[in-house]
Structures are given as C-alpha cells and as structure tokens.
C-alpha cells in the first residue's frame with residue numbers, strides 16, 4: 296500500500312527541508328469558502344494537508360480549533376460534505392497528501408466500512424483520530440490499514456519508552472509528535488525537550504516525525520523544523536480565518552488571510568534548511 | 571451476598587474495559603498512560619485490606635453509613651399498592667450518594683501521590699462532595715461546572731467555594747455537564763503529572779465506570795441486608811434515577827443476579843421524549859456512539875454530533891450514560907423509563923408534603939417512577955427507591971417553577 300504521503304516526504308528531503316503540514320477545519324467558515332481555502336493551500340506552501348472533521352465535543356482542542364469547528368457545524372458542515380471537498384480538491388491536485396483529522400464518533404456513526412471506502416475513493420491518504428489509542432486498534436486503525444489508508448498516531452510526552460513500540464506498531468505515513476501535554480493552541484513549555492523527544496522516537500522507527508501543537512509562527516516553524524521531519528500548524532490558521540470574518544461571515548479577505556499565514560510558515564520551513 | 575457465577579451479569583467489564591460492546595478506553599494518547607496507571611493503582615488498592623478498612627471507616631464515621639432504609643408509610647397509603655421503601659442516601663454527609671465515590675477516589679489519588687484534584691459537576695453535588703474530601707485531605711481542587719448550572723444550583727457553588735475549591739464556570743456549548751466534562755478533560759491533558767481527575771459518575775474511560783460502580787455498590791449491598799431484616803425477603807422492584815448512572819448502578823449491582831427483582835432506571839424525559847433535543851434520556855432516545863472515553867448510548871444527530879439535551883435537573887442533564895447501563899439496557903435486565911420535568915416536579919411536591927423529605931430533583935425522577943409502579947403492584951409487594959440526594963439545592967429553582975418567587 297502506498298499513499299501520497301511517502302512521496303511527499305521524499306520530495307521535502309530532496310529539497311533538504313522539513314515538511315509543512317497545515318490544519319484547516321473543513322467547512323470553516325462556510326462550505327464554499329472552506330473549499331476555496333483547501334484548494335489554495337498547495338500553492339501557498341502546504342506540503343501536507345490536515346483537514347479537520349468538525350466535532351461537537353473536541354476534547355483535545357483549545358479555543359481556536361473549537362471555534363473553527365463550531366463555525367463549520369453552524370454553517371451546515373457534515374461528514375459527507377467533508378469527503379466531497381476532498382473529491383473536488385483531487386480533480387485539481389493529485390499529489391498533495393490529505394489527512395483527515397478529528398474524533399471517532401462521526402466516523403463510527405457514518406459507519407467504519409462505509410467511511411473508509413468513501414474516504415479512499417475521495418482521495419484521502421491518511422487519518423488522525425485523536426481518541427483512538429492503540430488499545431482500540433480494532434475499531435478503525437486495522438480496518439483503515441486494510442483499506443489502504445495511513446493511520447497516523449500521536450505520540451506525546453507521556454508516551455514513555457516502554458509504551459512507544461505499542462504506539463508505533465500499526466502507525467504508518469508519519470508519526471505526529473505532540474510537543475507538550477496540553478490541548479491544541481497552548482504554549483510549548485519546554486522547547487528544549489522537543490528535539491530530544493523526536494530523536495527518541497526516531498530511534499524506534501524509520502517513519503518521518505512531524506511536530507505539532509503550539510507552533511504558531513514562521514520562527515517556530517524554523518526552530519522546530521530543524522529538529523524534525525516536519526511541523527504541523529493548526530490554531531494559528533484557524534485564528535487567521537477568525538480574524539478575517541465580518542460578523543462571523545467570510546469576507547473577500549478570508550482566503551488570503553489563510554494563504555498569507557501559510558506562505559509565512561512555508562518560509563519558516565525553508566529557513567530550517569540550514570540544518 | 572450472591573456469589574459471582576460464570577454467567578453472572580456482575581462480571582463486567584472485561585480486560586479491555588468492555589461491558590458487551592460498551593465502555594472501552596477512547597482517550598487521547600496523552601491520557602492513556604495515566605489511565606493505565608490508575609487501573610494498576612486501583613487493582614492494588616482493591617486487594618489491600620488497609621485501603622478497604624480506610625474506606626469503611628470513613629464511610630461510617632464521616633459519611634454516616636449505613637444510611638437508613640425507611641418505610642414510606644404515608645406515600646404507600648396514598649399510592650394504594652406496593653409497600654414503598656426509601657434508601658436514604660440523602661442523609662449522607664454533603665447530602666447525596668456522591669460522597670461514597672469521592673472517599674474511595676481521594677484515597678486512591680493520595681496513594682498515587684497526586685497533588686491536585688479536578689472534577690466536573692452538574693447539580694453541584696459531586697462538586698461539593700469533591701470539595702469536601704479535598705478539604706478533609708488537604709488537597710487543592712478545581713471544579714468545572716457549566717455556566718447554566720452555576721446559575722441554577724448556586725447554593726452548591728457557594729458551598730464549594732467555602733470548602734476552598736476553585737469553581738470554573740464553563741461557557742462552551744449549553745454550559746451544562748457535558749461541557750464541564752470536556753473542560754475537565756482538557757485540564758487533565760494539560761496537567762497530567764500532578765493532577766487526579768475525580769470523575770463523579772460511572773462513566774468515562776475504563777477503569778472509571780467499574781471503579782465508581784464498586785465504590786457506590788455499598789448502596790445496594792446495604793439495601794439487600796436491611797431489606798432482609800425488615801421483610802425477610804428480596805424486594806420485588808428497585809428504582810433509581812439515572813444521570814451518568816452512579817447511584818443507579820450502585821443500587822442495582824447487588825441485585826443483577828436476582829431475577830425476581832425488577833430493576834428500573836428513571837432517565838430525564840425533560841419536555842418529553844418526542845421533543846427534539848428536549849430531553850436527556852440517552853437510552854430511550856439515543857443510540858450508541860463514542861464520547862468522553864467510552865462507547866455508550868448518546869443523544870446525537872445523524873452526523874454523530876452530540877446534542878445538548880435538556881432536563882430540569884442539572885444532575886441528569888447529560889447526553890450520555892455509563893456504559894454498564896447501556897449493556898443492561900440491551901440485555902433488558904434493567905428497564906429504563908423517561909420521566910418528564912413535570913412528573914418529577916409533582917413527585918418532588920408529593921414526597922415533601924407526605925413524608926417530610928425534600929428530595930433532590932434528580933431523585934424525584936426515580937420517585938415519579940415509583941408513583942407510577944406502586945399502584946400497579948399488589949399490597950404485599952415491595953419497591954425500594956434510592957433517594958440519592960436531598961433537595962436543599964433545588965428549593966429556589968423549584969420555587970421559581972411553582973411561581974412562589976418572582
């Protein structure tokens with residue numbers, strides 16, 4: 296099984312730089328603008344697209360991502376529409392990997408088999424499902440691997456060496472290292488520990504390691520990009536959407552607010568090239 | 571006590587924390603090592619006589635156990651059917667069954683070396699019980715409470731503050747119990763090293779549903795012994811209200827393998843089961859899904875988004891239910907029935923006037939089911955209600971509903 300993910304990391308390695316993974320919420324702030332944002336991400340500099348599946352109760356997310364999900368749901372987003380967005384994107388771009396990210400319940404209610412078939416057909420490459428640890432692999436991880444999708448696991452500061460093999464087993468595509476114990480959008484407390492943690496994970500696996508949670512600026516992207524195979528940015532982009540809205544509605548500047556933010560972050564990962 | 575049999579309903583959960591398909595450990599990786607640790611610590615405590623002795627001693631001298639089993643003579647006469655008994659959990663210190671669980675968990679938190687406690691609360695009874703044990707054991711605590719609930723249960727907010735707790739109103743969502751639980755989980759993920767999450771009901775990731783049930787099972791065990799003393803047999807029916815399900819599972823567990831005992835759980839029917847998003851009866855009006863660490867019956871829409879639900883009672887205003895109840899619902903061992911706001915209000919008033927006991931609005935839901943059942947039963951039959959809490963916290967909001975206050 297191969298997805299678009301390994302090829303994309305190979306391309307970044309060839310360019311001697313870390314990958315930029317951007318997180319945007321599907322359907323935020325409305326379906327049409329959400330599609331326009333998604334379609335604009337590759338040209339703005341996103342190497343990997345994480346597309347949020349909105350959920351009413353995002354327990355691992357801070358206020359920025361919570362609000363993005365609420366905006367999307369209020370504008371009528373649902374799983375069918377999210378999958379249709381990917382399908383529409385794929386008509387124009389067959390190379391940029393898309394990873395759907397979210398929580399299990401909307402997938403469970405869609406039906407695991409129906410969801411995996413629809414996601415694969417739409418052109419999804421991988422899944423990140425926050426509330427499915429290895430202990431629950433039978434639920435979705437194993438069926439997803441069988442369906443030809445990558446299942447990307449989160450490793451965290453509380454994942455010790457004894458537990459790491461269990462977390463890495465059945466992980467594919469890349470490993471997402473959560474930079475801190477906390478929710479998305481919080482502040483990284485100990486920058487220094489992140490590089491060492493990435494090295495610790497790399498001593499257990501050949502998969503690329505992407506660092507996420509708390510990366511907000513081009514400088515952060517450069518700093519953490521030097522110590523990893525990629526960086527993931529979400530809250531800062533969701534907040535860029537928020538900042539562009541007028542009375543909760545998209546404006547002429549909404550897509551540009553996102554692409555400007557992403558272009559800045561892309562310049563950060565290019566600066567990380569030095570390493 | 572009934573011996574555990576191979577085909578017993580009392581054997582759950584399995585090693586994965588499942589009751590049939592329900593339960594499990596649907597949590598973020600950050601929390602996973604913690605709940606594995608918690609399980610280890612709990613297993614060690616379970617077989618440690620010193621721990622059991624501490625729980626028992628505090629139960630007796632601090633909570634006031636055993637709570638009485640009371641024959642409700644005037645209510646029985648009024649209903650004209652089965653003999654009605656109340657298990658008086660409302661007489662416990664802090665006014666509800668919640669303290670049973672808090673004592674067990676605070677001792678566990680201490681054993682684990684945790685230095686800070688967090689909890690969610692709906693009616694504020696669990697918040698008060700948590701703040702109480704934190705005062706008693708000298709640990710700082712933060713209580714997450716939906717902003718709507720802060721308003722409708724303010725006497726409990728004051729109690730928590732006086733006990734030294736920090737109360738954090740949660741404004742996301744409808745500002746009720748579900749939102750408080752989300753916020754508590756976010757805090758826990760952030761402060762994993764120091765913090766113990768003292769969950770207040772028999773829900774959440776494994777091992778919480780099992781652990782909370784075991785700490786609450788003292789209710790049913792006492793009922794069994796006290797009832798035998800009073801009537802020389804088993805009761806014919808046992809009734810409890812169901813929010814997350816801790817008082818109900820604690821009441822039912824001792825009786826699960828006694829098929830002659832009919833078990834009834836009263837869910838919050840709010841404005842009525844047919845009113846969309848107007849109730850909190852997850853088993854009658856929901857379907858299985860995954861939230862807050864476990865698979866269970868949930869109120870949700872066609873896309874798997876969780877609904878807020880509604881109940882007059884803050885302690886029942888939760889779109890889910892503990893996983894063991896979902897299992898007992900599917901296997902039909904327990905009958906779950908919706909009780910509307912109005913039925914609960916009527917039961918509240920009847921109990922107050924006939925028995926001189928002001929029940930919590932949560933418990934009044936159980937009472938409303940008793941009021942329906944008793945007249946259909948023979949005079950030599952018996953019903954026990956778990957009167958899970960007292961209604962002091964509710965007098966103002968009930969007064970408002972009844973038009974006694976501006």
Ligand SMILES: Cc1ncc(COP(=O)(O)O)c(C=O)c1O
Nearest residue numbers: 695813814815816817885932959
């Ligand atoms: C008195 C009382 N009874 C019942 C409940 C519902 O919780 P559970 O279903 O866990 O017993 C509450 C919750 O706040 C309560 O205060």
